[in-house]
Amino acid sequence: MSAPSTGGRLRADALTLGYDGPDIVRELSLTVPDAAITAVIGPNGCGKSTLLRGLGRLLAPRSGAVTLDGEPLAKLSTRHVATQLSVLPQTPAAPSGLTVADLVSRGRHPRQKWYQQFSVSDEAVVLDALAATDSLGLADKPLEDLSGGQRQRAWISMTLAQETDILLLDEPTTYLDLAHQVEVLELVRRLNRDRGRTVVMVLHDISLAARYSDHMVAMKDGRIVAQGTPAEVVTPELLLEIFGLAAQVVQEPTAGRPHVIPLGAAV
Amino acid sequence: MKTVDAPATGTDSIPAAGLRETALRLPVRSGKVRLRWLAAAVVVLCAAVLASVCIGSQPSSLAQAWHAVVTPSGTNMDVTILQLRWPRTLTGIAAGICLGVAGTLSQGHTRNAVADPGLLGINQGAALAIVAVTAIAGQVLPLTQAVLAFGGALLASVFVFLIGTAARHGSTPITLVLAGAAVTALCTGLVTGIVLLNEAALDTLRFWQVGSIAGRNDILRAIWPFLLAGLVLAAMNIPALNALALGEDTARSLGISVLWARCAGIGAITLLAGSAVTMAGPIAFAGLLVPHIARAMVGADYRWLLPASAVTGAALLLLADTAGRVIARPGELSVGVVLAVIGAPFFVFLARRRKLVTV
Structure with missing residues (x-):
């Protein structure tokens, strides 16, 4: 599990991304190892989040492509992609009064026909998604009443209810x-x-990131500087x-992963 | 484990496996509460219909009203009820449904709690069409006026949509609101300019501008297909609205095509608010008030919110119209005036609340 396999379903191929101004991600190629946790690190503004948005086809490539099972995302139907990968944005919005159960049910959208939104056939999946994050007890609570950690668990439950093999999480620990x-x-x-x-x-x-990932990708100025364990x-x-x-980098005592001891900004 | 919660529901710390046995279903409590509120709204609507049919300068009993609708025999009261009050009630229901649903769609698509259907320039577009044609061709027949209103409303919202989506990143709630404000301002300016120069246009505008549902039955008969199309489009928009409420990125991640969802939503708003303005003139505040009332009753889920908005809208409009007949007896106050009088304090209430509701 920890050794990432070479064959990845999700790949970026000479991917260039940007908004209005200059390119943010430049000709970046990346193979996301299957069934592993990949952490993307880098300084502010290096293009980490933009890369994630590109991988989740929230942002169309300027050039290059993101492929899923060899097919460019842009050529696949929005709904099909939504059954294969889910994206959790950095600070997702929710209307007042929305309960955790309501939120998680919305994760079922890509797998529902119009009339099925009124059915309870997906209830088992929703319950399972809640159970996976230990959020069953929160099901009928409004999101705004939850602590930051509980809220993040609720959002992750929603992406789980989507039943996708691939999860893209943009700074899931911000503000926690x-x-x-x-x-x-x-x-x-x-x-x-x-x-x-x-x-x-x-x-x-x-x-x-080092503690909880199998594969790490370090970025600077829209490019990958290093990747590996x-x-x-x-x-x-x-x-x-x-x-x-x-x-200084030391080995933390529990799992032997690298741990950073900052000494100061190098001038 | 987590201690942030009130002790009443400490279930959070119970292992998931244990909880599954006791709670096999999702909490349905909220569903029952919603159903109760929706039922209550339907009851209020029924009461409002009865009041609207029975109350007027010449009050009638329920029995008389029943008699008039089911076995009319040509008495004065029968004629009053059949030809005046019943059509007026139907128009009120239709316009109320339109304004309620269009208001909820507007707030949903702009994610703005103070948005109303007028923000797409629909009311001013209708006014401009009526005023411009009157200035050129003189007074027009009521039905012609309705066609003009509908056409103007349609044209204005298409303009708003085109300008809004021409933004570099496609249509966002902000660009739509800005485009709507711009088109509204332009239409208002043109309307003012025309009525300053043309007295006939001013007279027409004065009467049209006060929203009213009296004597508009023939218009309802002509416009119902548009109204129905708007409602179907709105119903099809429900899943997308629920997803868009979680932000555009999340909606996309859930497989929503944001552009198509916006097109359908704006199409529905245009058809519904256009129908309403055609039937009843520009009725202020209904489209703003109703979504807030409906949201307070059934919550943020559009599967409940849209039906609740339809029922609440119809009830509110009929109650306001009936109140207008009671207050100013033996004359009457038109529904637009009554709603403005109720609506303005509500706006103040919204502004004074500590936390504005997030849509």
Whole structure:
């Protein structure tokens, strides 16, 4: 499981992405290892989130392509893609009063015909998605009454109800305190280990990323600088190169993953 | 595990497997509450229909009303009820459904709690068409006026949509609202300019501008196919609205084609609000008020919200119209005036609330 296989269903091929101005992601090629957790790290504005949006076809490529099972995403139907991969945006919006169960049910959309929105046939899947994140007890609570960690679990449940093999998470731990960050990342790991989901997530905390991923991708200026196992990627040299950060890297005692001790900004 | 919750529902910490045995179904409580509210709204609507048929300058009993509709015998009361009040009630129901549903669609697509169907320039577009033609051709027949209103409404919203989607990233809620404001301002300016120069146009506008559902039955008979098409389009828009409420990125991730969803939504708003303005003139505040009332009753789920908006809209319009007949007896206050009087304080209430509802 931890050794990423070479054959990936989701690939970026010379992908260039941008909004109005200059290119944000430049001719980037990446094979997302199947059934593994990939963490994308890099400084602010390096194009991590943009890459994730491109992989999730929320953003159309300027050139190059994202392919799923060899087919360019742009050629596949929106609905079909939605049954294969789901994207959790960084700060998703929700209307007032929406309950957790309502939210999670909406994950069923790509698999429903119009009239099925009124049926309860998908209830088992929704319950399962809630159970997977330990959120059954929250089902009838409005989202705004939840803590940050609970809310993030509810959103992840929604993407689970979508029943996709591939999950793309854009900074799933933003705004969460450390305990809730770990809670969410443990959940992500369970989804991968127990259910074989392929996960790509953008993370800011390099030590946590190293701790919870099988494969790491380090980006700078819209390009991939290094990728490989956490031990291969998280090195003092790389931290200096992409963050301009002088740091020591030690092995954390529990799983032997690299852990970053920042020393100061290198001038 | 998590201690943030009130002790009443500490179920969060119970392992999922254990909970499954006791709670095999999703909570249906909210579903029952919604159904009760919807039923209550239907009851209110029925009461409003009865009141609308029975109350007027010449009040009638329920028995008389029944008699007039089922076995009319040509008495004065029968004629009043059959030819005046019953058609007026039907028009009220139709216009109320249109405004309620169009209002909810408008707030849903712009994700703006103070949006109403007028934001697509529909009312001012209708006014401009009527005023311009009157200025050129003189006074027109009521039915011609209706055709003009509908055409103007359609044209204005198509304009708004084209301008809104011509933005570099396609239509977003913001570009739509801006385009709507621009077209509305342009139409208002032109209307003002024309009525300053042309007295006949001013007279027509003065009467048309006060929304009213009296004596518009022939218009309902002509316009119902558009109204029906609008309702079908709105119903088809429900899943997309529910997904778009989670943000455009999430909606796309759920397999929604945002552009098509917006097209369908704006098409429905145009048909419904266009029908309403054609039947009853520009009725302010109904499209703004109804979504808030409906949301307070059944919550944010559009599968419930749209039907609730339809029923609430019809009830609100009939109650306001009937109230107008009671307040100003023996004359009457038109429904547009009554709703504006109710609506303005409601706006103040919305503004004073600490947290504005997120749509």
